[in-house]
Amino acid sequence: MSSDPRISLIKGDGIGVDVSEAAIVVAKAACAKCNCDFAIQTINAGAEYYRATGQDIEPDGEEKAGEAQAIFLGAIGLPSVRYPDGTEISPHLRLRDRYGLYAGVRPVKAYPNAPQRLADPRAAGIDMVILRESTEGLFYSAAVHDRSDVVPDTSVIDKMLVTRDISEKLHRFAFRLAQKRKSRGKAGRLTCVDKANVFKSMAFFRKIFDETAADFPDVPTSYNYVDAMALDLVRQPWAFDVMVMENIFGDILSDLAGGLVGGMGMAACAEIGDTIGLFQPAHGSAPDIMGQDKANPLAAILSASLMLDYLADTCDLPAFADAAGLIDTAVEAGFADNALRPMEFGGDMGTKAVTSEVLSRVW
Amino acid sequence: MSSDPRISLIKGDGIGVDVSEAAIVVAKAACAKCNCDFAIQTINAGAEYYRATGQDIEPDGEEKAGEAQAIFLGAIGLPSVRYPDGTEISPHLRLRDRYGLYAGVRPVKAYPNAPQRLADPRAAGIDMVILRESTEGLFYSAAVHDRSDVVPDTSVIDKMLVTRDISEKLHRFAFRLAQKRKSRGKAGRLTCVDKANVFKSMAFFRKIFDETAADFPDVPTSYNYVDAMALDLVRQPWAFDVMVMENIFGDILSDLAGGLVGGMGMAACAEIGDTIGLFQPAHGSAPDIMGQDKANPLAAILSASLMLDYLADTCDLPAFADAAGLIDTAVEAGFADNALRPMEFGGDMGTKAVTSEVLSRVW
């Protein structure tokens, strides 16, 4: 028992509560089926918690979160609750920094019968990952860090930092991810997305990509400028597999890519550091529909699958990878059979019905 | 005669030559029909010129370009020709700075029978403008300006500058553009696209937007974060009219938006400053197809229309606006009749045939 990995669970605000509960139920069922298990420690955090206590996370919550092997986060934030300076409640950004969660993994996959924005039938083959650096880049200058040069009411300079250290780790992660996808029957190609034609930071980012590539001769690579990448994502997204890029570029392109295959309701996300990973649906807390059994739990459920896969690797417990596979297959088959019809996509199934359908296929 | 406005013509490299010649012929014909005219001074510049002379623009060319009312630019750059530091030949970036061409206007419109990426039939109604600030933002730190903080082989910091001065001009331009579009039967709405939830520069950008809005109570406004905007551009682009944003955000989102309606072959662009405007197709020089009568000249032709419209306003010569209208109508009707079938879109018409078809409808 004591050898079970442990996760920190932050349900957060709004539908974060609904969907993280759904995701945990599914993850537990998949693990039970594969004879593995994980322990849960719940941590209170978020805008609601801030309103009640004046703190955005429980005492020592950040530290406690990091004592587990993984963190699962529902969603944080409420429009009406802000810090005194007017910015949004975001212990999540601090967790990214504190635990150096540099590798933001955002898979994007077309499911049958799920919304498909593109007219070209090849769009049914979309199956890619945006790898977003998540600790530096332009977010080095996120307001919480107070690193902007401000001349009051006259000008503001924000700063985009690219370091060798993080870029090496990121690109290495990207190449390994491409290899892993290859071993799972996917394309296993890697595109470095930058703006090396204009910015020194981006030329440096590409230089380190090239250096790293030398260690992975088996992975086919290409380059794309970020503007051309945005165009290619609407023109021929099926031609891409793994794309690695700076933080704000990944923020923008992962939403774009997610939009192609149904929007944020399917947007799973993992943020991986050297010692811990954080897993969360990339959508927000949507307080207008909280507690109404309307939210689509699939982004959270797919994030839980990413978490189990991560535990398999880092704890060297292959049963967790089997559990992750069960979840992925359940979602895939559920859509193929038109048995998964989330309200978000105009269907008739609320949070509970979607969760039950996935559960019945996992278990 | 002497009162005719004058333009500086930089044909540049590759297909820049083909398409700028096509655009000038069409513009001249439209003007002739409307009893107006403009004079042309040609300026040599580009990668080919650099290879031949060691300079990227003719002696005093930058200054000379600015003595006209407008600059028309084909395309600049050849993959094999670079500055000694390895970056691309770009007198264009210097012209943007020298003449303070802060307002990058990138219209995006769906034409009948032209490629349409989105499955939803409402995409036929796409008719919007990305207004891209074009002198500061992250491009403040473009390599040519040498403003990055570099620790050799260790880290690079690039800088995103937002100033009150430029932002005020930009937002004012945006509101006027929305009003002008309203007067022409378009939606006339304005969306401020930023990332004010995370960056001080972006919160400042939005603050000046709000201040400016007070002077334009007739223009309906909204906000969108840049990531959500990328998603909305694939989910419901028809819901947007004018969108105003920082430089790199506009670079990315204008390519994305252009991709929705046929890619760069239709991507017209105007870059407007206080005293002069520069007009160019947003595509590159595509040297692989230069001189082969294959390039799609429509982005250049639509850019020429933007130029005539600009001359009408700045020189107070309404006949130029009529000439611009003739071009826009010719392209619209040409597509509607399926008489414009550029090779770029799988059609049978090269540069000359497309140009002749537009000409025959203008004249």
Ligand SMILES: CC(C)[C@H](C(=O)O)[C@@H](O)C(=O)O
């Ligand atoms: C809410 C915001 C700070 C966050 C980000 O930009 O990282 C979100 O957009 C995301 O993509 O996770």
Ligand SMILES: CC(C)[C@H](C(=O)O)[C@@H](O)C(=O)O
């Ligand atoms: C070529 C490059 C410098 C340029 C830019 O980023 O401004 C291009 O992408 C554009 O959009 O005009």
